[in-house]
Amino acid sequence: MRIAVLSDIHSNLVALDAVLAHLGSVDAIWQLGDVVGYGPDPDGVVARLAEVGAVGVRGNHDAAAVGGSEIEWFNPDARTAIEWTRSRISATTRAWLEGLPERLVETDYTLVHGSPREPLWEYITSSPVARANLTFVTTRFALHGHTHLPIVWAEEDGRIVSIAPGDGSTFTLDGRALLNPGSVGQPRDGIPESSCMVIDSDRDLVTWHRVPYDIEAVQAAMRDAGLPTRLVERLSYGV
Ligand code: ZN
Numbered sequence: 001m002r003i004a005v006l007s008d009i010h011s012n013l014v015a016l017d018a019v020l021a022h023l024g025s026v027d028a029i030w031q032l033g034d035v036v037g038y039g040p041d042p043d044g045v046v047a048r049l050a051e052v053g054a055v056g057v058r059g060n061h062d063a064a065a066v067g068g069s070e071i072e073w074f075n076p077d078a079r080t081a082i083e084w085t086r087s088r089i090s091a092t093t094r095a096w097l098e099g100l101p102e103r104l105v106e107t108d109y110t111l112v113h114g115s116p117r118e119p120l121w122e123y124i125t126s127s128p129v130a131r132a133n134l135t136f137v138t139t140r141f142a143l144h145g146h147t148h149l150p151i152v153w154a155e156e157d158g159r160i161v162s163i164a165p166g167d168g169s170t171f172t173l174d175g176r177a178l179l180n181p182g183s184v185g186q187p188r189d190g191i192p193e194s195s196c197m198v199i200d201s202d203r204d205l206v207t208w209h210r211v212p213y214d215i216e217a218v219q220a221a222m223r224d225a226g227l228p229t230r231l232v233e234r235l236s237y238g239v
């Protein structure tokens with residue numbers, strides 16, 4: 001089975017469609033939260049994910065978009081974008097977002113947004129945090145997003161090693177590991193192209209992909225919507 005793993009799409013339909021076209025036919029699509037927030041097309045992204053039968057979990061932006069108190073923790077730009085999202089999403093989008101669980105287990109994988117032990121909020125950015133989460137999680141692998149950075153945290157001979165994958169990088173699924181596909185809609189590793197991951201379950205192999213999309217079209221839509229300038233500009237730099 002070929003499984004596409006997408007995270008942090010953030011209302012960027014142009015990027016999502018570029019990624020889906022690039023990956024072609026897949027057997028399943030798993031999404032790791034932050035479907036909305038920041039970008040200009042929350043209804044379009046949710047409609048597309050529903051259309052392709054994506055399953056997945058909620059992120060902190062999704063929770064805030066449907067009225068959650070998570071908004072209190074957002075920086076001013078993120079908050080402005082979520083208030084815009086709240087005022088704009090359809091009842092269908094809202095119901096779809098409200099239906100997302102915080103955790104989802106699919107065979108050997110636990111799907112979460114932030115981390116297995118703190119699904120909405122924890123950033124896995126260090127070996128001790130990765131180790132604590134590998135101890136916590138009951139499946140062999142966990143898939144997470146939230147940092148917008150593609151990375152693997154793997155257990156090797158009792159040590160935690162991290163690997164930063166680029167376009168075309170692969171990782172063999174043995175032992176136990178936490179895997180982050182990077183962000184579709186707002187990459188933050190200095191590369192503006194969308195980041196995503198494909199699991200080939202027959203070969204126990206994961207491959208990362210970087211996919212260019214029409215950044216200027218998304219930026220024009222964000223300006224038209226009156227979304228914050230800093231959110232518009234960061235897409236050009238992947239930060
Ligand atoms: Zn995010």
